[in-house]
Amino acid sequence: MTDITATPPTHERPWLDAALPVEERIDLLLAEMTLAEKVGQTHQVANIDPDADADEIAAGRIGSSLYASGATAGNERDEGILVGNIDAAQRHAVEGSRLGIPLLFGRDVIHGHRTVAPIPLGIAASFDADLAEEIGTIAAREAVVDGVAWTFAPMVDLSEEPRWGRVAESLGETPVLSGRLAAGLVRGFQGDDVSDPDRLAACAKHFAGYGLAAGGRDYDTVSVGENTLRNLHLRPFKAAVDAGVTTVMAAFNDVDGIPMHAHEHLIRGVLKGEWGFDGMVVADWNGVGQLVNAGVAADLREAAAQAIRAGVDLDMCSGAYLAHLEELVESADVDLALVDDAVRRVLRLKFRLGLFERPYAARPGASNAPTPETREVALRAGQAAHVLVKNDGVLPLDASADATGSVLLSGAFVDDGDALLGTWVLDGRGEEVVTPGPALRERLGDRVTVADGRFSDVTLMQARAAETTVLLLGEHRSRSGEAQSVVDIGLPPGQLEVLRAVAALGKPLVAVVYTGRPLDLSEVLDLADAVLVVWHPGTEAGNALASVLLGEVEPHGRLPMTFPLSTGHIPTSTHQRPTGRLIRADVDHEEGRYIDALTYPRLPFGFGLSYTTVEYSAPTVSTETLPTDGWVTLSVTVTNTGARVCREVVQLYFRDPVAQVTRPLVELTDWALVDLEPGQAREVTFEVAAEQTAYAGRDLTTRVDEGEIVLLTGPDSARLQPVSVTVTKKDS
Numbered sequence: 001m002t003d004i005t006a007t008p009p010t011h012e013r014p015w016l017d018a019a020l021p022v023e024e025r026i027d028l029l030l031a032e033m034t035l036a037e038k039v040g041q042t043h044q045v046a047n048i049d050p051d052a053d054a055d056e057i058a059a060g061r062i063g064s065s066l067y068a069s070g071a072t073a074g075n076e077r078d079e080g081i082l083v084g085n086i087d088a089a090q091r092h093a094v095e096g097s098r099l100g101i102p103l104l105f106g107r108d109v110i111h112g113h114r115t116v117a118p119i120p121l122g123i124a125a126s127f128d129a130d131l132a133e134e135i136g137t138i139a140a141r142e143a144v145v146d147g148v149a150w151t152f153a154p155m156v157d158l159s160e161e162p163r164w165g166r167v168a169e170s171l172g173e174t175p176v177l178s179g180r181l182a183a184g185l186v187r188g189f190q191g192d193d194v195s196d197p198d199r200l201a202a203c204a205k206h207f208a209g210y211g212l213a214a215g216g217r218d219y220d221t222v223s224v225g226e227n228t229l230r231n232l233h234l235r236p237f238k239a240a241v242d243a244g245v246t247t248v249m250a251a252f253n254d255v256d257g258i259p260m261h262a263h264e265h266l267i268r269g270v271l272k273g274e275w276g277f278d279g280m281v282v283a284d285w286n287g288v289g290q291l292v293n294a295g296v297a298a299d300l301r302e303a304a305a306q307a308i309r310a311g312v313d314l315d316m317c318s319g320a321y322l323a324h325l326e327e328l329v330e331s332a333d334v335d336l337a338l339v340d341d342a343v344r345r346v347l348r349l350k351f352r353l354g355l356f357e358r359p360y361a362a363r364p365g366a367s368n369a370p371t372p373e374t375r376e377v378a379l380r381a382g383q384a385a386h387v388l389v390k391n392d393g394v395l396p397l398d399a400s401a402d403a404t405g406s407v408l409l410s411g412a413f414v415d416d417g418d419a420l421l422g423t424w425v426l427d428g429r430g431e432e433v434v435t436p437g438p439a440l441r442e443r444l445g446d447r448v449t450v451a452d453g454r455f456s457d458v459t460l461m462q463a464r465a466a467e468t469t470v471l472l473l474g475e476h477r478s479r480s481g482e483a484q485s486v487v488d489i490g491l492p493p494g495q496l497e498v499l500r501a502v503a504a505l506g507k508p509l510v511a512v513v514y515t516g517r518p519l520d521l522s523e524v525l526d527l528a529d530a531v532l533v534v535w536h537p538g539t540e541a542g543n544a545l546a547s548v549l550l551g552e553v554e555p556h557g558r559l560p561m562t563f564p565l566s567t568g569h570i571p572t573s574t575h576q577r578p579t580g581r582l583i584r585a586d587v588d589h590e591e592g593r594y595i596d597a598l599t600y601p602r603l604p605f606g607f608g609l610s611y612t613t614v615e616y617s618a619p620t621v622s623t624e625t626l627p628t629d630g631w632v633t634l635s636v637t638v639t640n641t642g643a644r645v646c647r648e649v650v651q652l653y654f655r656d657p658v659a660q661v662t663r664p665l666v667e668l669t670d671w672a673l674v675d676l677e678p679g680q681a682r683e684v685t686f687e688v689a690a691e692q693t694a695y696a697g698r699d700l701t702t703r704v705d706e707g708e709i710v711l712l713t714g715p716d717s718a719r720l721q722p723v724s725v726t727v728t729k730k731d732s
């Protein structure tokens with residue numbers, strides 16, 4: 001083991017002078033580094049071990065660690081992932097290595113750390129970027145206590161393929177919603193200044209096109225043209241970059257034959273060049289090594305050369321850079337400037353994070369267990385994720401003091417906290433989740449019977465005895481997420497049988513659907529009197545559900561992905577484009593595209609009900625013409641015509657009827673969250689800039705066309721009223 005010596009004074013390490021500009025500090029440090037030390041900075045290991053890896057760290061051969069967590073605690077292993085002793089590893093780097101460059105500790109903190117918010121798809125259902133920011137803020141505050149400096153979130157892969165398990169991690173299918181929520185999460189994770197000790201570096205992933213994996217099979221090939229990439233899939237990444245995200249992760253997939261870890265055009269050309277991204281690009285797990293499996297590199301040496309040329313700065317776990325970059329530079333197969341650029345970006349992040357000033361994470365006495373304050377945010381987020389997709393009047397359940405009707409709560413998730421945390425939760429604990437059973441019992445006392453979570457004949461007997469049954473259906477958290485794709489988006493085996501049997505009793509039936517993806521809910525929607533889609537809501541799952549069921553809060557989530565009619569209808573999304581055979585959104589269900597089924601979605605993007613009714617006026621505009629650099633004010637009046645308060649998500653879409661390339665029939669461009677008292681009417685205004693209609697044309701450059709634009713407002717993507725404006729030449 002290497003001796004640990006005292007930190008040298010600043011004059012011996014001039015880059016430690018925090019008063020100098022970051023770029024100057026990087027120059028000073030780079031000038032001191034050997035090629036081997038530079039390569040060390042581009043190498044990330046999994047589960048760094050302060051004992052076993054001590055010599056490698058001290059030799060400057062490791063730049064970053066993945067997964068390790070826990071500043072000073074234990075050094076125990078939890079499911080193979082090392083927890084504890086981050087600072088012991090850091091000490092070898094800071095005090096034991098020649099240049100004292102701190103390690104960077106990354107970990108997947110995706111939708112919460114100890115306090116878990118809904119899965120990202122549930123966060124997206126809130127349509128609330130401020131809420132996303134709050135979630136990110138809390139996650140960061142909790143994660144830093146465990147020594148985490150960098151999270152691999154947000155995932156901004158546009159998701160229109162429900163078979164793909166990773167839609168659970170996504171922010172939905174549309175660029176503007178995904179981009180704004182990603183920006184909110186980035187603001188939450190990183191704050192105004194990522195060197196704030198309570199913040200983390202964020203990572204927009206997976207660049208790019210991963211959501212288009214063929215057949216929804218995880219990691220599969222992607223066939224997409226650059227026009228579609230630019231007009232859809234790259235946009236949320238651009239939004240994250242504009243929001244200041246400090247890192248971007250390369251995607252596992254190829255794009256039209258070129259694996260993303262070797263995609264020089266998209267990473268070095270578009271992301272770093274065209275967009276001017278000066279942050280760090282990290283490989284995905286063994287993504288560099290997988291260039292060999294993909295058959296585009298003969299061996300790890302070639303893989304390393306291709307990835308560094310493409311612009312991948314930090315090699316996650318493949319070891320290809322560590323093993324080969326030095327020799328590749330010495331043999332002039334790779335230009336040293338490429339390695340310098342990668343190292344500069346790694347160091348830039350470390351300087352930006354303040355790691356040179358504050359390398360150690362220990363916070364004696366600090367706890368990151370959920371508190372009333374963090375639980376309050378998780379509860380609001382859980383409630384906001386609840387999407388009411390059917391209600392024949394059975395909801396809200398009567399919660400008044402003199403109410404007597406008995407309620408049966410049954411189904412797989414009544415008391416399974418772990419199941420409700422959702423995918424990618426490394427630190428949240430199932431036992432800290434408020435589950436539906438206790439939450440409902442607390443509110444309804446003896447009126448509620450909580451079944452034991454197994455469907456059985458006893459359930460049916462209990463349902464017969466109860467006035468209303470609330471059936472918890474859907475997916476366990478382990479059924480969505482990475483490498484959890486399915487061929488059939490129906491409910492998991494056995495659940496429909498129970499639903500049918502309970503429905504046959506003819507009593508009020510509420511179906512609650514926990515899920516990480518859009519499911520085929522056709523029969524659920526037919527048989528249940530009310531249906532709530534609630535995703536995986538996290539730590540406050542039970543309280544969120546009980547409060548919505550009983551009307552303590554109004555459901556106001558909206559679907560961030562289209563729910564297709566069946567598995568066979570995939571793909572279907574709000575980005576459907578016109579073809580030579582006209583599809584008119586309003587009559588498509590009559591014309592059909594299949595001979596054996598209709599083609600409209602079962603539940604459209606943006607859909608969600610509340611416990612009241614809301615009417616929309618036709619939209620009006622302040623002016624019918626606007627120059628390409630101008631804007632127009634659109635107004636629409638929404639009226640709460642029912643007897644309960646609500647939070648309406650007033651949605652604004654547009655259609656560009658004539659463009660250089662096919663454009664979506666409708667595309668979400670803005671929305672407003674509007675609170676309405678019973679009977680209240682409010683005028684909602686949107687400032688719509690002609691620029692919002694910009695798109696990549698035939699030559700792939702961004703353009704705003706003159707001509708008609710149809711603006712459409714309404715409660716979801718299928719119930720819209722139009723108004724036209726004409727974009728004219730820029731005023732000179």
Ligand code: NOJ
Nearest residue numbers: 066108152205284285482
């Ligand atoms: C693989 C996943 O694709 C990525 O999203 C994740 O951040 C890394 N593994 C690290 O866990």
